[in-house]
Amino acid sequence: MVPGDDFPHNAVPALAKGERLNNDEYLMTIPYDTRLPPDLAKLKLEIEAHARSFGLDFYDTIFEVVDADDLNEIAAYGGFPTRYPHWSFGMQYEELKKGYEYGLSKIYEMVINNDPCYAYLMRCNHTVDQKLVMAHVYGHCDFFKNNAYFAHTSRKMMDEMANHGMRIRQYSDKHGEDEVERFVDRCMSIDDLIDIHSTAIKRREEVSRFDFKEPVEETEKLTRFESKDYMDEYINPRAALKAEGDELKRKQQVIDRSFPEKPERDVLLFLIEFAPLKPWQRDVLSIIRDEAYYFAPQGQTKIMNEGWASYWHSTIMTERALEGWECVDYADHHSGTMAMSRGRLNPYKLGIELFRDIERRWNTGQFGKEWEECENLEKKRAWNLNLNLGRSKIFEVRKIHNDVTFLDTFLTPEFCVEQKLFSFAHNEPQDNYVIESREFQKIKQRLLFSLSNHGRPFIYVVDGNYKNRGELLLRHEYNGVDLHIDRAADTLANVQAIWSRPVHLHTIAEGKPVLLSHDGTNATQKQIGEVDDPRKHTPPATK
């Protein structure tokens, strides 16, 4: 299991942690020896050798053996026992603990994206489970190191998280626990308003609030036609030139006045840069934002990451590491991990099956123009070019894709039928969810929708000086599904508390454009004219 997990856990997985601070401090938190006992140390060497022989490439991986309760604790902190204090981790812990105590869910392991990778094993697991978990962990470690979407993440996150924790603790001591907690709550309420792709695309220059340089005058060339001197006044009439110049100036003024210049997707960054925050608040908000960016790729690649790890535990176990007598236990555990319950998509299952499907297609050559255009079913069924490109293809896929592109590129109608995928939709009269369709297009559309931006609405800052009164205007980029209005209003209240001037949100509710507002004491909602309809705006330009 990987932290930042939005999927319900079945009885599965592995997670991780970062740097051990130093031995003494670490032992204070977990007062027993977490080093691998000799038998597991031997296993580790064996599994690691298998993993490397298959071409997996990972940072050093340190396994720690902990009790169930400690594993629950570590998992509650998203893998980082030294994280900042917050009740929400206590809540997570209670859920994990109760789930474990009542035998409903169990964390088998946990891996942390760090260099070295940390992985936790549960002390009471059987040897065969430990083997499986280790193999699974090496899959994750390889993915962390090589997948492009993880490239920006800090590999010293263990240290950074500990620093974050230290800073927030200091602020609590200084400014009062309740006040800091209230602010953290607010930040967490909007911690998904980040631009997950900004790590790869630079959309704008860094803004400095203290940049008082005169803007460089960019004189736009006016349209001038080539002409002889004496004809100039007729070919390039003064009036037309002036009109054009004025027009350009006006445009430039609009751009100069607009703030931000382009709709800003990274709302947190905008608030950090421009909201009137105290230094400690600015720091807390940056901490929350940094951690959100650290965890984002794990959410972006959930299906691939789990699929990849499962593919490798399965391959390593069945081809190399499994002893005859362990077969039944292994099969039981593996199928438990892959189990799907109705209506719920299991990322482990979907991921491993899709990787296998890709491997098969590239082994047999079932891709490319010729394959796509072939309409002879009989021929397609027997299609085998013996290319054996499968293995290298999936290594490439794990390097360059995220869940959205992975499914967009490799999901096929045949695969959907084989895996019995369906799409479901909310049925208003009965207030329940019904199976909507088994059509490929529909399934793919729903699937991609639920993965895009993590299944969250797209929110942009469009105006930081709305009505020229320093108010903040956000816009929800509407794509067919309404916001949960009550929650949106409450969230807006949190943005307001940070921005301190009134804030507004453009969205569509029940087919009509509305403006939600919060001025610090009251939340209001009013319909707005067609002119302001966000649907009429062109989607924000991305650089």
Add this chain to the structure above:
Amino acid sequence: MSQQIERDHQRFRKIVRGKVKSGLSKYISRGEMIGKKGRDFVSIPLPSIELPQFRYGQKGSGGTGQGEGQPGQPLTQPAEEGEGGAGDQPGGHILEVDLTLEELADILGEELSLPRIEPKGKKNIVTTKDKYTGIRQTGPESLKHFKRTFKRAMKRQIASGTYNPADPLVIPIREDKQYRSWREAPKPDAVAAIIYMMDVSGSMTDEQKEIVRIEAFWIDTWIKKHYKGVENVYIVHDAEAHEVDEHTFYHTRESGGTKISTAYDLANKIIDKRFPSTEFNIYAFHFSDGDNWGDDSPLCVTFLQNTLLPKLNLFGYGQVESPYGSGEFYEFITELLEKKDNVVASRIPNREAILGSIKEFLGTGK
């Protein structure tokens, strides 16, 4: 568990219980987890706080699933709002796990800042009873656990290579022997009794009974927190009084007139017969809409004052307001308030008033 998670967990518990002032109370949801205990499904309370975030609403939402089923068929469980993936939960018999009752009482106590009850008579009488729960290596032959003994013997023989499957002879030796052992379990004797009386005459509607039920539940929870053994008695009355079981208490409906004294009289008899006031802490609560037979009310007051009240820790009179009742009995009871300190009267016009009235009843610390 390390100190840090302990701290965060306590903080969470405090917020959920409302002990910490925070704006989060509106986001607390009392969810549950469905678990299995033996054959029964149990619901494990799982409070959670969901910070508001910009999310999609349900309308127009959907997702992708995997499995059998025809288009149009409903999924077993509504999916999480706006998220892909619907849950799948077992149906069947679901019990509430009891682990919250104590917690509930605590929450109630904290919420209403109730004083602890000071028992009048004996506090808790506990007798012990032997329970056979464990296994040990020594003991009398009569308590030998045969199955375990032979299992152990067999294991030993297999390990030492003296077991022959063709001739499966298992001979336990001294080290193999296993004996049942016991633990002394405290079994509290009842030291308190709660007598609930309710007017079930025609003027009491279902809504009023529901109020009584909720009120009685909380009173029960609170009193039971303070005594190890508590017995409940339920009396319904119209013009006559009867002792009934709990279910009947809340579901009977009579049409007759009302004579409250009959209930007090019956309560008195039950106390004399079963709960001698020297040995028991007795609580009596009477719920009515305040309508009574003309001449009966003064009788009740005299009877309470002279006979019943001296035997009780606390007498509580709760008057639910009914569209039909006159509510005059309340006036009679208030006469007593000044003379006796173990009488409490409270009006409960609607559900919102329940908490306040519980506080009035239990705020006496008796």
